[in-house]
Amino acid sequence: MSNESHNFQVTWLREHTWLRYENQAMFCHLCHLGKKENPFSSDKGCSNSKTTTLTRHLSSREHQDATMEAQFYH
Secondary structure: OOOOOOOOOOHHHHHOOOEEEEOOEEEEHHHHHOOOOOHHHOOOOEOOOOHHHHHHHHHOHHHHHHHHHHHHHO
8 A cells, every 4th residue: 555645635736827726626727728638638637646647747748738738828
């Protein structure tokens, strides 16, 4: 069994400025704006509150594309 916490950490909001948290789910503001299709941009959000989940999302092609698109349009 992993020692990794499964509870949302408020510090993640400071570390990841794209991250939103509501109704016990995590959302990616950039992926939502870029209309990407992944758990972080869905209506339900991602309820898997683990550091590895954030790391996987951060390194995903969709998130990287959304980040590039947001930089382009700002």
